[in-house]
Amino acid sequence: MTMPPSIALDPLAALTPPMRWLLERAAPDEPALALLNPQHTLEQLYVAWMAAEQTPSAIRLIAAVLPSRESIWWAWVSARYATQMDGGTAPTADDHATLSAVEQWIVRPDDAARRAAWEAGEKSGLDTPVGLVATAVFLSGTTIAPPSVPPVPPPPGVAMPIVAGAILLAAVSNTKTELIPPTFVSFAAQGLEIVKRLGGWDAALQLAHDTHRRQQAEYDQATNPPAAR
Template identity: 35%
Template sequence: MAASARGEGAPAPARWKKIKAARAADLAVPGDDDDTPLPEAAGDDPPEAVVLRLAGGGRFPDAVKVLAYALPKREAVWWACLAARHSQQTVGASAAAVACVEAAEAWVYKPVEERRQACYRIVESKRPDNPAALTALAAAWSGGSLVPPDAPDEVPAVPPDESLTARTVANAIIMAAVMHDPAQAPARFRRFLAQGRDIAEGGTGAIDAAAAPP
């Protein structure tokens, strides 16, 4: 099945260091309907092949989604940080949005519970209507509990779904690409996917001087 999806006899792309899933189907990437998988990511091809094929066909949001689900949580959140930072450099940002990205970056540098909770606190009173807030949420939902950190002790913990960070990262990156000047969205998607690929290959996403290492 994998050979036919790539084209008979076409070589498989080299594996990307940070992606552990052997088959895209193992990621359970949702399609437009959250209850059904993305058809292009439901087969035996490795995630790398699916990302490249979707991006090559101009299916940028779906390519972002597959890569967000394929990356480990820490690397995925870093990817969203880069996209949010680029969006802020392009159109400016409020102090609150900058603080959201800084909190997420701090969690990437040291992904401990205290910093995860800091991401939750900084975003819980804000509307997640921008890439920065979604990025902080992606870090906040990386583990622990969905219950706010300051909730009474008698409130039981609610572990987040394992896919919640990936879903939120994908939404953050897609929003960063399309929310300002949609005519530039394809160029932004290509930039973000190049950064995501570099991260997946073990790099920092620093495709230019604007990106700093985690």
Template identity: 35%
Template sequence: MNDWVKVKAINAAELIQHFELSDEAETALIPDKTPHASVEDLVDANCHYDAIKLIAHGLPKREAVWWACLVARQIQTPDTDEHNINALIAAEAWAKQPTEENRLRCRDLGEKTKYETPASWAATAASWSTGSMAPEGEPEIMPPEYLYAHAVAGGVTLAGVLHNADDPEQSLSQFIAQGVNLAQGGNGSI
């Protein structure tokens, strides 16, 4: 039985076709298992980055972006610059209300923050979730179906390293627990 009410995939095989697993994860993961069991297997095998990718690809777009926001919020400091603060606020606004106006603000702030921070990747994930990637007035270029999940996974992974450079797996474990909570229908609190 799958207690991940927010994840439509029945097994990990449905999700791993959209990203590349590490060699260690390919050994640890059994594609026919549920996404939840697969994440547990990946964490047990210390394949945290692969577990994050699996969760990001399993969550619906809004929940995935919200997860990236929760993680980015945890690593912001009083020294965080205005553009990154605004990028995170914009991504949170899109996750709450996925309007085109909010998406375009995320796109602009993702570009301003140069894709270098978890907040930047949260905003980029929102901007890659819907709408055209082309500049206004140009022919539409729709993002690939799971491009947002790659941005989410990148932001969550980067946050783990920034949050605790000496032991990123500790932070990543906490962030994975938040993603699991979202997959179970929670709000990401752990």
């Protein structure tokens, strides 16, 4: 007699809805997920992951809880540092132009600056840390369509994994492999400082969850207009 397949337990089942949403959004690696304790606060979870050297998952957790502009600033700083660090790759002229264009958007996040960052990023290469930051800028706007056609909103949160990817790629863009782990830790510490400025993990999570719900409602309304009577 064959036994029925076992049903895997949901490791997120005991979490509050905002915490579950955040962990699904952050997509932690399996070793990090195994350390999840429903009794942990987000701060305790972050500390546990850092202590267990699950830094990529910790970085994705921070990226998932930050507002888009703050997270893009973090990714921009990381990508810029990757062009300057010992063992890093010297920036090209296109990289300099993209970093400058992204900085202009951070200072004044209007549509013209957003599209300029995207155009510059395409020249840098969208598979580079600098190019990924430019992509995140473009996807943080209200439309991904050309300015001459009706708006096509990006799905809410679509820029978040790109921000995390830019930071992680920036950390490993080093020919001196012994410097990669401390770079991960340094980038995580910088992201944590932004969380603290937002009032801590709980305040950041509340803001992120509320913002996502509002953006999701707006996205659903824009992409599923009511049927004509």
